[in-house]
Amino acid sequence: MEKAMKRQKVLLQHLNPTALQPLDSAISPSVCSSGDGGMYQRNAAFGDDVVIVAACRTAICKAKRGGFKDTPADDLLAPVLKALIEKTNVNPCEVGDIVVGTVLAPGSVRAMECRMAAFYAGFPDTVPIRTVNRQCSSGLQAVADVAACIKAGFYDIGIGAGVESMTIDRVDRPRQVSPKVENFPQARDCLLPMGITSENVAQNYGVTRQEQDQAAVESHRRAAAAMASGKFIEEIVPVSTKIVDPISGEEKSVTISLDDGIRPSSNMVDLAKLKPAFKKDGTSTAGNSSQVSDGAGAVLLMKRSLAMKKGLPILGVFRSFAAVGVDPAVMGIGPAFAIPAAVKSAGLKLDNIDLFEINEAFASQYVYCGKKLNLDPAKVNVNGGAIALGHPLGATGARCVATLLNEMKRRGRNCRFGVISMCIGSGMGAAAVFERGDHADGLTN
Incomplete structure (x- = not known):
């Protein structure tokens, strides 16, 4: 010693x-x-930080009846990949890998679609691509995987992305299940419909219908205010596509640039009229659960030293990531355990976090996690969440990165650290900590 x-x-x-x-x-x-310490004092190797220089998303649209109902997944992903290159003027040949979070489509099919999307976006055949599936955290997992590879020195520039067309692909049970599942209660609970796990959270932890409906109203109110004030303009990439009339078959060319699931008029009276969606005497409804959606997002990451050399503005710094397991029967509680793990890994405390983006899979779990961690509601989902915006499973994590970092940029000096988190089907939670890119201390450029 x-x-x-x-x-x-x-x-x-x-x-x-x-x-x-x-x-x-x-x-x-x-x-x-102790890492960089409780308030994250940088060390002399800060040039090795993994930073985000661009993050964008498509609008999020209602599945089967929204703006992207006739848009295949590859045509959702290509515009956001292309936008990253156009925003930064990075040579696409320099990208070491593209990792895409995606959930519902068969893996081999979606892998081919993502490769096709990269070609549509102008990437050469020398740039590889792969998919990753950690259920609802897949988009965030893609970003974390790229950050880890850059940190490990596998390459200096990478893209973490996510895409989901819930119009085309749906949530299915496994085609064949081993008979032994009946002997393992938690394995059996992995097959529970997500809505039932929401009801379990509400019942086990005392989250009332009123609390859930109030969270839904607030999500729509905040999202509507953000859209009206133009907050989403910087992060949304307009997508030129088509909409087919279901009766006449007529095709119409459109450009989609606005989230179409936001309901500014959402209120407690109307929500109270909705029947439970998953359980006869339950509290989870179509109004206080996340919307089934289509969309994509993408995040461009690189070493800080390279970003400085290229003269690129640094939108954020990737500080930590954690994925944890929880009881599958109450999978929605995942963020309550993943957030403390990620924050501790970053050398911080919850009080150091200025903004949170917690995916609103269901109001029951969103309300519970906020109460469990004693989070200030004024810091959480300040521009609304998945109840209002929608939840295209594989894309949500990447969407949250774009929303969080752009909001942190707007808030400036008073907003240094932000957290993204979500629950994960089959009983997990994931979270990541980001630092605002232009925060100044003794060793910042």
Whole structure:
């Protein structure tokens, strides 16, 4: 230990020679394991930070009857991939990998569609692409995977994206289930419909119908206000596509640039009239659950040193990621456990987080997680969430990155750290911590 302490003194003197006065009082065995510290003081290797230089999304549209009902998944993904290159002027040949979160389509089919989308967007055949599926966190997992690969030195530039067409693909049970599942209660609970897990959360943790409806009203109110004030303009890429009249078959060319699931007139009286959607005496309804949607999002990541060399503005810094497991019967509680894990991994405390984007899969789980973590409602989903905007499963994580980082940019100096989190089917939760890109401290460019 004594030799290790001496080596640590020398190392810390090189990193920050003015901070060790006197040396002996500042050194302890815990320093090496403390990362960048509670308020995330940067170290001298900050050029190796993984940063986000661009993040965008399509509008989110109602499945089967919204603006993208006749738009295939590859035509949803291509515009956001192309927009990243156009926004930054990065040479697409420099991209080391494209990772796309996606959930419902058969893996081999969606993998081919994503490869096709990359070609539509102008990427050369030298740029590889793959898909990742961690259910509702797939888009965030794609971003985390790219960040990890950049950190590991596999490549310097990568894209984490997500896409889902819930018009075309639907949630299905496994085609064949082993008979042994009946002997393993938690394995059996992996097959529960998501709506039933929502009811379990409401019942087990005392979340009332009124609380759920109120959360839904607030989601629509905030999303409507954000859209009216133009907050989403910077993050949404307009998509030129077609809409087919279901009766006449007539095709009409359109450009979709607005989320079409937001209901500004949503209110408690109307929501109270809705019948439970999943259980006869339940509290989860079509009005206080996330919308079934179509959409895509994409995030361009690279090393900070490279972004500085290219003169690109840094929208955010990827600080940490955590995925955790929870009981499948109450899968919605995942964020209540994933958020503390990710925040701790970043060397922070919950009080250090200025903004949260928590996916509103169901109002029951969203309300529970906020109460469990004692979060300030004024910091959570300030521009609405999936109840109003929609939840295209594989795209949601990437959509949240675009929404969070653009809001942090607008808020400036008073908003340094943000968190994205969601629950995950079969009993998991995921969360990631981001830092605002232009935050200034002693070692920032």
